[in-house]
Amino acid sequence: xxxxxxxxxxxxxxxxxxxxxxxxxxxxxxxxxxxxxxxxxxxxxxxxxxxxxxxxxxxxxxxxxxxxxxxxxxxxxxxxxxxxxxxxxxxxxxxxxxxxxxxxxxxxxxxxxxxxxxxxxxxxxxxxx
Amino acid sequence: xxxxxxxxxxxxxxxxxxxxxxxxxxxxxxxxxxxxxxxxxxxxxxxxxxxxxxxxxxxxxxxxxxxxxxxxxxxxxxxxxxxxxxxxxxxxxxxxxxxxxxxxxxxxxxxxxxxxxxxxxxxxxxxxxxxxxxxxxxxxxxxxxxxxxxxxxxxxxxxxxxxxxxxxxxxxxxxxxxxxxxxxxxxxxxxxxxxxxxxxxxxxxxxxxxxxxxxxxxxxxxxxxxxxxxxxxxxxxxxxxxxxxxxxxxxxxxxxxxxxxxxxxxxxxxxxxxxxxxxxxxxxxxxxxxxxxxxxxxxxxxxxxxxxxxxxxxxxxxxxxxxxxxxxxxxxxxxxxxxxxxxxxxxxxxxxxxxxxxxxxxxxxxxxxxxxxxxxxxxxxxxxxxxxxxxxxxxxxxxxxxxxxxxxxxxxxxxxxxxxxxxxxxxxxxxxxxxxxxxxxxxxxxxxxxxxxxxxxxxxxxxxxxxxxxxxxxxxxxxxxxxxxxxxxxxxxxxxxxxxxxxxxxxxxxxxxxxxxxxxxxxxxxxxxxxxxxxxxxxxxxxxxxxxxxxxxxxxxxxxxxxxxxxxxxxxxxxxxxxxxxxxxxxxxxxxxxxxxxxxxxxxxxxxxxxxxxxxxxxxxxxxxxxxxxxxxxxxxxxxxxxxxxxxxxxxx
Numbered sequence: 001x002x003x004x005x006x007x008x009x010x011x012x013x014x015x016x017x018x019x020x021x022x023x024x025x026x027x028x029x030x031x032x033x034x035x036x037x038x039x040x041x042x043x044x045x046x047x048x049x050x051x052x053x054x055x056x057x058x059x060x061x062x063x064x065x066x067x068x069x070x071x072x073x074x075x076x077x078x079x080x081x082x083x084x085x086x087x088x089x090x091x092x093x094x095x096x097x098x099x100x101x102x103x104x105x106x107x108x109x110x111x112x113x114x115x116x117x118x119x120x121x122x123x124x125x126x127x128x129x
Numbered sequence: 130x131x132x133x134x135x136x137x138x139x140x141x142x143x144x145x146x147x148x149x150x151x152x153x154x155x156x157x158x159x160x161x162x163x164x165x166x167x168x169x170x171x172x173x174x175x176x177x178x179x180x181x182x183x184x185x186x187x188x189x190x191x192x193x194x195x196x197x198x199x200x201x202x203x204x205x206x207x208x209x210x211x212x213x214x215x216x217x218x219x220x221x222x223x224x225x226x227x228x229x230x231x232x233x234x235x236x237x238x239x240x241x242x243x244x245x246x247x248x249x250x251x252x253x254x255x256x257x258x259x260x261x262x263x264x265x266x267x268x269x270x271x272x273x274x275x276x277x278x279x280x281x282x283x284x285x286x287x288x289x290x291x292x293x294x295x296x297x298x299x300x301x302x303x304x305x306x307x308x309x310x311x312x313x314x315x316x317x318x319x320x321x322x323x324x325x326x327x328x329x330x331x332x333x334x335x336x337x338x339x340x341x342x343x344x345x346x347x348x349x350x351x352x353x354x355x356x357x358x359x360x361x362x363x364x365x366x367x368x369x370x371x372x373x374x375x376x377x378x379x380x381x382x383x384x385x386x387x388x389x390x391x392x393x394x395x396x397x398x399x400x401x402x403x404x405x406x407x408x409x410x411x412x413x414x415x416x417x418x419x420x421x422x423x424x425x426x427x428x429x430x431x432x433x434x435x436x437x438x439x440x441x442x443x444x445x446x447x448x449x450x451x452x453x454x455x456x457x458x459x460x461x462x463x464x465x466x467x468x469x470x471x472x473x474x475x476x477x478x479x480x481x482x483x484x485x486x487x488x489x490x491x492x493x494x495x496x497x498x499x500x501x502x503x504x505x506x507x508x509x510x511x512x513x514x515x516x517x518x519x520x521x522x523x524x525x526x527x528x529x530x531x532x533x534x535x536x537x538x539x540x541x542x543x544x545x546x547x548x549x550x551x552x553x554x555x556x557x558x559x560x561x562x563x564x565x566x567x568x569x570x571x572x573x574x575x576x577x578x579x580x581x582x583x584x585x586x587x588x589x590x591x592x593x594x595x596x597x598x599x600x601x602x603x604x605x606x607x608x609x610x611x612x613x614x615x616x617x618x619x620x621x622x623x624x625x626x627x628x629x630x631x632x633x634x635x636x637x638x639x640x641x642x643x644x645x646x647x648x649x650x651x652x653x654x655x656x657x658x659x660x661x662x663x664x665x666x667x668x669x670x671x672x673x674x675x676x677x678x679x680x681x682x683x684x685x686x687x688x689x690x691x692x693x694x695x696x697x698x699x700x701x702x703x704x705x706x707x708x709x710x711x712x713x714x715x716x717x718x719x720x721x722x723x724x725x726x727x728x729x730x731x732x733x734x735x736x737x738x739x740x741x742x743x744x745x746x747x748x749x750x751x752x753x754x755x756x757x758x759x760x761x762x763x764x765x766x767x768x769x770x771x772x773x774x775x776x777x778x779x780x781x782x
Contacts, residue, residue, distance in 0.1 A: 020495070023521050027520070086745075087731035091712070093711070101512070
């Protein structure tokens with residue numbers, strides 16, 4: 001009795017492992033900073049990448065008509081131009097720490113599929129008046 | 130006065146140590162006096178903890194900014210309603226509040242147990258005292274929750290506007306109540322394993338606390354999803370973020386535990402599955418703060434700079450090791466479940482359900498911690514997209530829905546062919562036919578098969594209800610309505626479970642519809658222009674600017690119409706908050722049973738001369754069904770909780 005149940009459980013496990021194997025390829029992306037990306041650019045050129053950096057001051061361009069957001073992601077002294085076809089997420093402004101998910105385009109511009117803002121810290125120092 | 134709060138906690142810690150020692154010594158030396166002292170200790174801890182809580186809440190409500198915790202999360206402009214949420218917006222505050230709930234439930238347990246089952250309850254008391262001591266120590270010594278500024282600021286930093294919402298007022302407490310309830314179930318099962326002796330009182334209490342914890346935790350997760358949907362503006366309710374998973378995993382394990390204890394009668398409580406499930410449910414309730422306090426990086430939400438994760442991890446490891454040691458010591462007393470049952474019996478169906486739930490939790494766990502593990506092992510830093518979870522967990526959850534439908538067909542100990550009616554076999558055949566037809570003809574898509582799949586549990590439940598009512602009517606001669614309620618009354622746990630299952634089906638349908646049939650449009654409009662989404666046309670009529678001490682907001686006036694007929698006016702807003710130097714949007718949602726019209730104002734220039742604004746409009750079908758499913762959990766849970774041990778598990782009318 002126990003054996004049959006273990007076989008049943010085993011089948012489920014194998015099915016799930018297969019599902020895992022299928023999903024990993026497209027769901028996993030390299031998580032790098034902007035400077036790390038440029039250092040490894042040959043390797044990461046065609047991969048799904050999650051870039052970490054800050055929104056560079058003065059780089060935000062919002063085309064309301066086309067609903068297109070362009071900005072520079074900066075980190076470690078390097079800048080990456082990013083284009084995102086969608087509205088700016090809540091909390092998006094110069095200096096925000098942000099994660100940009102997408103692929104590097106052949107024209108040198110990073111095409112973002114997703115913008116993930118890091119929640120503003122709740123523990124900023126308070127001005128004691 | 131705040132000093133008194135800290136002293137109260139330190140005394141409570143000492144009393145906890147006292148309770149731990151006297152409970153164990155009392156049982157072993159059979160000293161009724163010591164056992165009673167241990168139980169009184171639990172009540173004293175609750176009293177002291179409540180005193181500390183009252184002092185902190187008083188400081189919050191009077192905006193006493195001398196206290197660091199108040200200054201960091203409250204402010205003069207914070208509405209009184211959200212003062213309580215400021216407490217658990219704090220890393221130490223949340224652990225403090227949760228620990229208080231454990232002390233409350235432990236005290237309730239002691240009062241409920243009375244003088245029954247002294248030995249088992251004594252050990253449970255000792256274990257709960259250990260747990261409570263852990264929480265108190267964290268907020269007294271590791272971080273001093275009563276920490277005071279050298280000089281008192283004039284105003285506090287305030288609560289993040291995203292948290293100033295009813296959902297966030299009740300979501301954390303509901304989760305903590307669920308977690309605390311499972312801590313109780315854990316303590317009780319461990320105690321029963323130590324004494325190898327648990328009677329009717331223990332059984333009743335343990336089951337009721339488990340149902341209660343499961344129900345509240347489930348609703349707590351749903352409220353979190355509701356908050357995310359209505360407040361965060363992205364129009365979704367679940368992103369498989371580590372913190373979200375942290376709340377889901379203990380609930381899934383709790384579900385498995387709940388099903389495992391439904392199977393065995395009181396005498397079979399010492400079985401390895403139930404033991405492991407309750408242990409890991411409790412461990413995963415600890416994994417939750419580990420993740421939320423930064424143990425696993427989560428971009429979306431969590432506490433920053435919290436020193437708790439290493440201690441929580443340590444606690445988890447200790448609990449696992451200690452529990453496994455106990456299991457090993459009691460290995461000869463374990464019941465061999467499923468000995469006399471055929472392959473297709475209900476016991477095995479429940480076991481299969483539990484296996485699948487555990488596999489599901491493993492998959493979610495892997496997806497959640499893998500990036501961190503890979504990084505720690507020196508590999509590349511990776512990120513896992515939500516599609517991983519959607520693609521693996523989706524099918525597993527649908528399999529669970531299927532089993533949920535098929536399970537009631539199985540008899541206890543008997544095989545399915547004898548018990549199942551022919552119509553159910555026809556239903557399953559219909560499902561297969563529909564699926565094959567969809568694949569072969571490519572008309573429609575597999576979601577239709579899923580809807581048919583969801584119908585199976587509903588069909589089976591209603592059939593069971595019908596048969597039960599008919600049988601009762603025949604044997605007692607009552608009319609339909611009385612028989613209907615009488616059958617429910619006699620089998621409360623069973624029908625409570627059925628109601629919860631109906632809730633699951635409704636939630637599943639809501640998730641499928643809103644995930645795969647939704648419509649999204651983003652467009653920038655000038656005043657007077659329109660956009661359409663789904664069957665709706667939205668006209669941008671006006672933009673009104675408002676300002677108060679807290680923020681300056683732009684409120685858009687959108688006229689919604691269908692086929693030229695005006696339906697409603699929706700007013701999404703876009704506000705800049707001065708204190709936070711940040712922008713927060715308030716979405717406008719129009720909910721009907723069929724779908725939600727979700728409108729978000731995502732950009733405008735705050736320029737009276739140029740009122741161009743960008744709108745993101747979503748049409749999400751059946752979203753309200755997700756929240757309605759929660760109502761079924763509530764009713765089902767409330768019904769099941771009133772169950773008493775008069776009828777053994779599995780007896781049918």
